[in-house]
Amino acid sequence: MTSFYSINHFLIDMKNYVLFLTLFLISVATIAQENEQNNSPVQDSTKVEILDEVLVKSVRVDADSPITHSNVSKEDLESRNLGQDIPILLNFLPSVVTTSDAGTGIGYTGIRVRGVSGQSTNVTINGIPYNDAESLGTFWVNLPDFASSVESLQLQRGVGSSTNGSGAFGASINILTEGFSKTPSAEVSTAFGSFNTQKYTVEANTGALNDHFAVSARLSQIKSDGFTDRASSDLKSYFLQGSYFDDNTLIKAVVFGGKEVTYQSWYGNDEMTNSFLGLPESVTDERTFNIAGIQFDDAGNFEGYYDTQVDNYNQDHYQLHWNEKLNNNWSTNLGLNYTYGRGYYEEYVDDYLYQNIYFSNESTFDFLGLDPIVVDGQTIESMDYIRRKWLDNDFYVINANAIYKNDKINLNFGGTFSLYEGDHFGEIVWSRYAPTLESRDRYYEGSARKADASFFTKATYKINDKLSFYGDLQYRDINYDTQGLSSDVVEFAIDKNFGFFNPKVGVSYNLNDKNNFYASFARANREPSRSDFEANEDVKPEQLNDFELGWRYSSPKLIFNANAYYMAYNEQLVLTGALDNVGAPIRANSGESYRLGIELESAVEITKKFNIQANIALSSNKNKNQFASIDGEFRSLGDTNIAYSPEIVAGSALNFLPIPNLKLTWLSKYVGEQYMGNVDSEFSKLDAYFVNDFNLSYTITPKKVFKSIVINGLVNNILNKEYASNGYYYSFDDDFSVPGTVTTIEGKGIYPQATSNFLLGATFKF
DSSP states (O other): OOOHHHHHHHHHHHHHHHHHHHHHHHHHHHHHHHHHHTTOOOOGGGTTOOGGGGGGTTTOOOTTSSSOEEEEEHHHHHTTOSSOOHHHHTTTSTTEEEEESSSSSSSSEEEEETTBOGGGEEEEETTEEOSOTTTOOOOGGGSTTGGGGEEEEEEEESSOSOOSSSOOSSEEEEEEEOOOOSSOEEEEEEEEETTTEEEEEEEEEOOOBTTTEEEEEEEEEEEEOOSSTTOOEEEEEEEEEEEEEOSSEEEEEEEEEEEEEEEOOTTOEEHHHHHTTTOOHHHHTSTTOOOTTEEEOTTOOEEEEOTTOEEEEEEEEEEEEEEEEOSSSEEEEEEEEEEEEEEEEEEEEOHHHHHHTSOOSTTBHHHHTOOOEEETTEEEOBOOEEEEEEEEEEEEEEEEEEEEEOSSEEEEEEEEEEEEEEEEEEEEEEESSOTTOOTTEEEEEEEEEEEEEEEEEEEEEESSSSEEEEEEEEEEEEEEEEEEBOTTSSBOOOEEEEEEEEEEEEEEEESSSSEEEEEEEEEEEEOOOHHHHHHOTTOOOEEEEEEEEEEEEEOSSEEEEEEEEEEEEESOEEEEEEEOTTSOEEEEEOSEEEEEEEEEEEEEEEETTEEEEEEEEEEEEEEEEEEEEETTEEEEEEEEEOTTOOSEEEEEEEEEOOSTTEEEEEEEEEEOOEESSSSOOGGGEEOOEEEEEEEEEEEEOOSSSOSEEEEEEEEETTTOOOOEEEEEEEEEEEOSSSTTOOEEEEEEEEEEOOSSEEEEEEEEEO
């Protein structure tokens, strides 16, 4: 729980930042009032400003900005929104690769953009940072069915514009939740499908009350058994929003959250480990095999699986946003956020498994800080037990920004401050022996505090109707402090301060009303994560210099975008391919590295009833001057491929509208082969895959009761391809088998994805 000492420090920090932000907003309002008193000319360009969108103006860019981006609307998500997570719904955007531990897109899912992991993808919701402050990752499983409450989102590739929270090293995803509506409505939707998947959603909106108020709400539940054995998900979520609005003011109170209980499936399928289990090959060779929760007796005989080997986590978000249009030039936004997360994952620690298969000491009394005991004359030094690894955290955020616009300049400046406080501890809830051990005794306990403050100024200046310049300056200051023990029961004390200056410049040129050219340079710096420090206390922050050059063409029947990029890294934290003891990927500094690529995307209207959308990304992703120890010898490998960075990623959608209200879509995704390590080992390769889905959407407009009934269907992997979208790679030195000789042994695991499966849903709108 939050200590008095931490609260006191938080209040002191908040007092300073609130004072600054309050004075900042007052000064903006004063300038705006002076403008009005001086009868400054009214600028028509701001009359159509949508107040809802001010929430994300600080982190989004405009259509002709020199920043590479894709916009996704609520309508784009609806036809495939049948229970799968947001990353899966973004699968067909350029340079995007998605993953799913359970193989179905429900439960634990992830996204990589340009080969960069989800830990390096910045995510904001209404401008509020969503990435976990310590791991830097994004756990979409904590937001089940959140797509039902999304009004729009923007995915920026590369560094992008300055954002709130942890820096973007491959992409940023900023989400705007649903806007207020002046018209009352309600809808009920349900879906079902393969692997006993079920989804239930109820939404309602009051419409305008007294012309100034609106309330909307959503409740959802998703259940699925998963493709992988026992990879079940039981997910619940809610969304509640109250709005006050007039011509110049929008105040929104937003509360949303989720509760997830998922059976662990983050270990993947590892052939080497499976071979040591002593189980029939007919079991372990199955693509659905899951080692999580496996149990053996003392002699190593298989007994079954632990029923509640689950991840159990709750997360609640409370946001308050005040958007004010002061006049036709000035608008401001103030955002407050509190996030409360708490939960654990429960695990059966099987003594035989940990000592004989994992070669780990975690089942021993010594690991738990206990003395051996004597039972029936025999000294007992290890045992089976059940543990829960807990997280209990609080996250506070304050955002403020102001926008000034006229015919020549668009100026956006502001800042954000966040404070994270988290407790990490492990409980023993059952043990086979150790009578001195009480239920819920903690065998490790630690705490962490992270303060993050950033300030930015962004400006777009139009020289004329054709040429404009973009500038973006940001400074981030981070303090990360930990104390106590880590989950490995070792002292974990970090006290680090980072200060990062992140400049960005760009130019945009409109040749005519169809052609836009742009170029940009952006620098980003980023701090290591908690797990990076746990792996190496001397880990370094990473830096990226991103160069982008693009061409956008738009006509009534053809849209075409081409973008070339060069991303030069210093001490990039790349995925090593290995996993830690909670299934999280391990990263390490790689010295100098780069990503060089070209992205092409198009949308072509062949006829009024048939159109094609397609994209392809071609890239080269290299670590420079890589070294590794192989067979006991330290070797220079030269330039090697960066892990999880396929050279080809392509996607397409063939859309056919044979009759009014019916849309049929054939979706294709190709991901080239990729290495799961950074040493170019052929053994570490993940095979290329080409997967096709089929999606249909049909709207019925009955004359009574319902405004409409929408039928959606999705057949995933319709051609029944056996493939894996993710995996891991590890190696170790064997110096026992042949005395005097060191041999490097390689191992890997994969996450097999589901073969052909379907989802079918119906939405009834009132």
